[in-house]
Amino acid sequence: MKTNSFFTVLLLLLTFTACQNNKDSKATLVVINARIWTGNTAQTWAEALAVRGDSLVFVGDTEGGKKWIDANTKVIDAQGKMVTPGFIDSHVHFLDGGFNLTSVQLRDAKTKAEFIKRIADFAKTVPAGTWITGGDWDHQNWGGELPQAAWVDSITPNNPLWLNRLDGHMSLANSAAMRLANISAQTSDIKGGEIIRDAQGKPTGVFKDNAMDYIYKVVADPPKEMKDRALVNAMQFVASKGVTSVQHMGTWDELATFRRAREQGTLTTRIYANVPLSTWARLRDEVATKGLGDKWLRIGGLKGFVDGSLGSHTAAMLAPFSDKPSDSGLFVTPLDSLFSFTLNADKNKLQVMVHAIGDKAIREQLTVFENVEKQNGRRDRRFRIEHAQHIHPQDIARFAMLKVIPSMQPYHAIDDGRWAEKVIGHERCRTTYAFKSLIDAGANLAFGSDWFVAPPTPLEGMYAAVTRRTLDDKNPNGWMPEQKITVEQALRAYTMGAAFASFEEKIKGSLEVGKLADFVILEKDLTNIAPETIRDVKVIATYVGGKAVFEAK
Ligand SMILES: [Zn+2]
Incomplete structure (x- = not known):
């Protein structure tokens, strides 16, 4: 018991000292003259915020924000630009997204010819034997005809290919990929999936949902x-x-x-x-x-x-x-x-x-x-x-x-x-x-x-x-x-x-004292422009935990 109370006293002392220090030190970063949408319903709009460490210590008006500035504080004068809480994307496939950034881009291929050409151009840049993945094609762009291995076999003779539709629920394999997966007319269908076949029952290259596992199993795992x-x-x-x-x-x-x-x-x-x-x-x-x-x-x-x-x-x-x-x-x-x-x-x-x-x-x-x-x-x-x-x-x-x-x-x-x-x-x-x-x-x-x-x-x-x-x-x-x-x-x-x-x-999710200093500076106030121009608004800077992770050039 004695030891316990000793530690309690010590802890209280430490907490007290820590609080004193906090009270004295100023903010590491202050944003002033901003149009801040806080996301906090008790105080929806503000002009300034102050950050210490990775958290917010102040959200309010510019006068109040200035009180947090000392010689070591980085100050951003937002000049009326909008600040919002950092955006939270509630559904991503993050690494696939990262991989696709450097893969063949088919999302906006508008015709069958364009689809084939982009794959042909990309295949020339890839070492023989390497899997070509990603893609994000959309057959709706050219009227709905599904792609086939036959479209791409001659332009990808040295690479297995496995390109997904943009929704990830079907993918196209070329013949090299299907050979590696031992796919033939005898390959059976799979529950919760579909293999597209020609009149003779031979798979044409498109696999849907659970049937995609046939190919996924053999796609080489990147290092x-x-x-x-x-x-x-x-x-x-x-x-x-x-x-x-x-x-x-x-x-x-x-x-x-x-x-x-x-x-x-x-x-x-x-x-x-x-x-x-x-x-x-x-x-x-x-x-x-x-x-x-x-x-x-x-x-x-x-x-x-x-x-x-x-x-x-x-x-x-x-x-x-x-x-x-x-x-x-x-x-x-x-x-x-x-x-x-x-x-x-x-x-x-x-x-x-x-x-x-x-x-x-x-x-x-x-x-x-x-x-x-x-x-x-x-x-x-x-x-x-x-x-x-x-x-x-x-x-x-x-x-x-x-x-x-x-x-x-x-x-x-x-x-x-x-x-x-x-x-x-x-x-x-x-x-x-x-x-x-x-x-x-x-x-x-x-x-x-x-x-x-x-x-x-x-x-x-x-x-x-x-x-x-x-x-x-x-x-x-x-x-x-x-x-x-x-x-x-x-x-x-x-x-x-x-x-x-x-x-x-x-x-997170709103700009309030005590929460993480994750926020975005936007070129314009989204609530005060024509809605059809929202997608053209530029991101000026993105902060995570009070540190800039993006700044527009
Ligand atoms: Zn998803």
Whole structure:
């Protein structure tokens, strides 16, 4: 007992001394004359902020901010520019994004000829034997004809090729890749996936969802150094877009890459690294021995899949596709597995987030969440549905009722909006990307990009959510305009909404004293410009923990 009280006294003394020191020392960084959108509803706008170490010590007016300046303080006069909390991207595939930055770029290949030419040009730059991966092609760009190995075999004789569609739900293999995977007409189909075949039953090169595993199994794993480099590329790229935190949907191997960077102190983006839902037991053990991580790298979340994607006709729908009446999509994971994984993960206090795109997938997963809560009892568990694209109107209110977070990617709305009505018809599109209905119902909306699937650019995402102008500019007043939201609602979904979705709203998501000094300086006040110009606003600088991780030239 004696020793204990001695230490208590010592601790109090130390705390007291520390407080005294803090009170005397000034800020390391002060921003003044800014138009600060704080994200804090108690004080939405401010002019100045002060940083000491990695945290905010002051948010208020410029006069007050100046009091924190001494000879050693770096001072930024923002000259009326906008400052917002650092953007949090609630759904990325971070290393794939990093790898794709240096791979063949097919996203905007508008014709079959362009598609082939870009691959031919890229193949010339790659050593023989190396896998050509990435790509992000979109067959909708040239009218919907799926690519085939025959298109690219003659231009890639020395390289296995495995290029994904931009949604990641189907990929094209060339014949070299299919040979390595022993694919032939005899290769059997796989549950939750599809192999596209010609009239003779011979695979043509496109593999969908679970069938992609045939090729993934043989794709050579890049060396560690390449993964580390992809991470650096990814961090630099998102910093230039104002992103300070990402929530990553990936693998244990990717977590290992993040951990190497964390140990070397080289992370400049904060990462919440989620691993596959089926590995809940491993994550349980990992958290038990190593904890949940820290403000740079956090674990504790699991990501699963219910269905595929709309563009691949693999989203699970309650009614058949309008342009393919024989088909209503598929389940990538059987429902009983989803239930048992979720039940066990939740019992162990792990967070569960599940990809569900079609209305049937969303409905079934909401029911899984509902039943798990019934069985495990009430707690603050923050279940999430990733994408939540095509919600049946009757299920919108369930997000709020069950406190399930819709984690959505507004850029997809203006991308898919070009062709979604062809696939599911007008009526079902009315509650597609139903941002406004979800907010009105009281759901906690979190925004992200799904990078590499879409660009990790919150300003483009906000533009998409606010204007709903499709990428082809064919809907100048917005596609399904009744689902448009305000700039501040979009900002919230990219900051506090996303912070809440990773249990980190106490340390980030708004600019408040005591929170991390993660913020962005923007050229213009987003709330005070024509909405259609939001995507053109420049990021001037991005700060993480009070340090500049990006500054515009
Ligand atoms: Zn994703």
